[in-house]
Amino acid sequence: MELQSYLRALRKRWRIIVGCTLIALSLAALLTLLTPKTYSSSIRFFVSTADASDNSQLAQGGTFTQARVKSYTQLMTTPQVLGPVAKEVGIKDGASSIEPKVAAKAAPDTVIIDTTVTDTNAKRATAIATSLGKQFPKSVDELERVSASKPSPVKVSLVQTPTKGVKVGPSWPMNLLLGALLGLLGGTALALLRDRLDTKIRSKDDVEAAAEDVTVLGAIPYDSDAPKHPLILQANPHSSRAEAFRSLRTNLQFVDATDHPQVLTVTSSLAGEGKTTTTANLAFALANSGSSVCLIEGDLRRPRLLRYLGLEGGVGLTDVLIGRVALKDVAQRFGEHRLMVIGSGATPPNPSELLGSEPMKAVLDDLRGRFDYVVIDAPPLLPVTDAAVLSRRTDGTVLVAGAGIVNRDQMLEALDTLDAVNANVLGIVLNRVQRGSRGNYYDYRYESFENEEAPQTDPEAKAVVEATRSGAGRTGGEPAPLRRRERLGR
Structure with a gap:
């Protein structure tokens, strides 16, 4: 990961960092409250030779005492010294209970021994240090x-009398600072780990990080009421979600301005x-801007567009492709603007071949001359080839x-599928973006026409089946297998 990727991950997962820091601070505060207070008392000894009458003896004595000082720091915690101290202070457990409380050290190349006594009782710490100052020499x-x-x-001379016991622990500032530091480090590590493990697309940054060469045309906020009112531009034209679709319309109009x-x-x-809701709202937004728009229900396997719009779907695109009805007979006007809708019609057994046929090309060429925009609601890319063929x-x-629905690899595989057929990818629309589980793309199930009871009992549907089986509107051969690239990275 590059530095920019790390910063993006930390910005996205900032709640984890803050949460870990608060938890660490709380634990540090709790630990500080539960830790007994400790006090210390210090004394200092000076080690010298007893006989230093001339300079040579003085030099030899200094070297001798420096060599002895290190041994004396260890002697300080032996029963030879601490036993009498414990007896004098009145500690029943003897030298073994005092030993952990006494710490002696000597600075290099000196003959001074600094000794510190630490205890949970200030008076007892001073008493032990006082007794130690007498007993050690x-x-x-x-x-x-x-x-x-x-x-x-x-x-050995006592050069500093025992200090009064002063509080040395626990230290609130030190413990809280250490807790905050550990919380920040732990939260940062957890945030980066979570970002590496979470491959779901959730924001514009995720899209740009996965596919840097693809434009993000817009971000549509999540609305829990969308299933009840899919056409938000009609139900609530002043909402932020409606404004997002108008922004998408504007961005799309400026894409590839030369062509x-x-x-x-x-x-x-x-x-x-x-x-489907994105397609419907985009077409409605284009029509609202004064453009003539034809909205086509191109999902021949699981059509839902007409149901969302409240229109009839007895005949539609499939009937036109097999030559059963004229194109003008299946187009329905929607709303007060120049928006025409063409339904999918009866469900055929070979949708991908119908969408890639010459009759489909002729239909699109006809609509191209009549409308400013033709918008087609196509099936998902990964389960079937229909959208790739249509593109x-x-x-x-x-x-x-869909934010929180599709993951990085699935989106990249969809883009690679479009690249494999040389489709012109205008950009990505991020939908269901939150304002402020790894999916399985085979959940988009398609049943063959023969397994659906409703189309079998519909005479018009049977006519479509017979026509498509006889070869009308087909390019020949079985549906092309879904083309996928071995490398998902772009």
């Missing part, structure tokens, strides 16, 4: 004395990403990406 004198008649060559696309295919990677007949293709 005695213990050194006893150990260094060669005989009872000869004095010890080493003299303005007139016939558009709108598709998605998976089912449930909102391509070869149109001037441009718009891919709808």
Whole structure:
């Protein structure tokens, strides 16, 4: 990942970082509250030789005491020294209970020993340090004395009396600072890990990170009421969602200005990403701007457009393609603007072949001369080839990406499918964007015509079946297999 990718991930997952930091701060505060208070008292010893009458002896004595000081710091915590201290202070457990409380250290190349006594009781810490200041010189004198008649060559002097016990822990500022630091580090690591594991497309940044060469035409906010009122431009024209569709219309009108696309295919990677509602609202927005628009229900397998618009769908595109009815007989006017709608008609057994046939090309050429825009609601790309076949007949293709529904690999595979047929990808519309589970694209199920009861009992549908089986409107051969590239990265 590049630096920009890291920053994008952190900006997107900032809630995780903040949450981890708050948790770490809370734990640090709780730990500080539960930790007993500790106090310390310090003393300082000076080690010298007992006999230093001339300069040579003074130099030798200094070297000798420096060598001894390191051993004395270890001697400080032995029962030889701490036993009498415990007895004097009145600690029943003896030297073993005092040893963890005493710490002695000597600075390099010096003869000074600094000793600190730490205890949960300030008075007891001072008492131990006071007793240690008396006992340690005695213990050194006893150990260094060669005989009872000869004095010890080493003299230990107390140069700093025990300080009054002062509080040393726990430290609220230090603990909270450490907790915040650990929380930030942990939250950052968790945010980056979550970003790496979460491949769902959720924002414009995700789209641009996955496919840098594809334009994001617009972002449509999520609306839980969309299934009840799919045509938001008609139901609530002043809403933010309606404004997003008008912005999409404007952006689309400026795409490829030198060779303005007139016939558009709108598709998605998976089912449930909102391509049909996006197509309907886009066509309505174009018609609202004064353009003449023909909206075609190009999903011949699972048509839903006419149901969303409240129109009849007895005959439609399939009837035109097999030559059963004229194109003008299946077009229905919608609303007060120049918007005409053509339904899918009866469900055929070979939708991809019908959409890629010469009659379909003739229909689009006819509509191109009559309307400013022709917008086709096509099936999803990954389950079937219909949209890929149809995109070869149109001037441009718009891919709808459902935020939180499609993942990065599925969107890239859909784009690669369009690239494989040399489709002109105008851009991506990010749908269902939140304002402020890994899907399976085979969930978009299609049943053959023979397995559907309604079309079998419909005489018009049977006529379509017979016509398509006899070869009308076909380019020949079985439906082409779905073309996919081995490499999903673009």
